[in-house]
Structure formats: structure tokens, C-alpha cells
Amino acid sequence: QSALTQPASVSGSPGQSIIISCTGTSSDIGGYNYISWYQQHPDKAPKLMIFDVNVRPSGVSDRFSGSKSGNTASLSISGLQAEDEAYYYCSAYTSSKTLVFGGGTRVTVL
């Protein structure tokens, strides 16, 4: 199973909006809605930000939102804040009944 494709880095100024893409195939992202996003700060465990494409867990800011179109999922962050600077990973269920992650995207707040 190949990792999902994410851009290595995305940056934005405070207050701006950014979008992180996550591209897979019809056997993972395109085939199911079990798509999640995780935020990871340095030396910390990942934190669930979005599940089932666009559902936010309790306690996650509504500045974070998810979507999917075809074989590509996206995480949007609006009103960018310094605390959003972190790595972000997507994940997707696959037709092999396993899970695959993206390679990760470093978000920098300028």
C-alpha cells in the first residue's frame, strides 16, 4: 500500500486561510469516507482533528474543516494562528481493509 500524497509544506500569515491536500486513489480516498486528519507538534503524539471526511471531534476549533472530491481530500485551516504551526497527516481506509497515512505536511505560520 502506497502512502497518500501530501505537499511537504504549506505556509500562511496569521489570519489567512490555507488548504492542505491529500491525494490517493479510488481504492482509498475515492472509495470510502473514512478519512481523518491529525495534527502533530514536535515531540508530541498526533491529535485527531477531523474524522469521516469532515467531522470535528469535540474540542477542536471550527477553524478546521475537511472535504473530499474524487481521490483527493483536503484540510482547510481558516484564521491561521501561531499555535497551528505543526505537521498535519491525513489517513484513509483502503480496499485491502487496512489504513494508509499521508507523508505529512509542515504548516508554517509566517
Added chain:
Amino acid sequence: QVQLQESGPGLLKPSQTLSLTCTVSGASINGGGFYWTWIRQRPGKGLEWIGYIFYRGTTNYNPSLKSRLAISLDKSKNQFSLDLNSVTAADTAVYYCARDLVGNWYFDLWGRGTLVAVSS
């Protein structure tokens, strides 16, 4: 409050078997409802799903690791474990245990992770 805590050796030699344990506190792993999962992150790299075990003993493994991998449960200690044999330097990583709501394929609870280095 449910918590997960990984434990195990920090250093191994090539060809040895990596054995890690995840202790679950605040909830019973025998209660059903979750896939108890292992995930790893190689230095400077992304996350890799290793596999899970269900309280009934059902397992599901990453095909790339399946031939070397075993995940097991110890219900009396409320723990689940990972055994990965014939390790190489490529198995050097931070290993996380996590909870996956059955059938939903996302991880709402993670351990802090434990670094395992494989070096001669």
C-alpha cells in the same frame, strides 16, 4: 479518563525481536468497541499503521509487516502487546499505541509514544 502508555526496550540489536506493551487505564480493553492499534513513526518521517487487535483476539496487520508481526492481548493486565521479529535499522521509530473506534478507522486516543532504536 482513559489513558494509554507504551513500554518496552529502547535499544535493540539487528535480528532481535521487538516487544512493546501498551497499558490501558481508565477503561477495560475487554469491553469491546475499539480496535487496539499500533502505529509507528520513523525518524523525520510520516506515520505508518502497523495493525490492531480486537478484544475477541481478531487481528489485522499491515501487509508489509505481517510476516514478522504479532499483536496480542493480556486481558488480566488490561494490556495489549506488539512483537516484531528480525528487526533491522529500518524498524527504528517512535511506536505509538492508539484506540480506534471499531469500524470508523480513526484514532481518538494515543499514547505518548516510545522510541525504539535498532543498532549494532
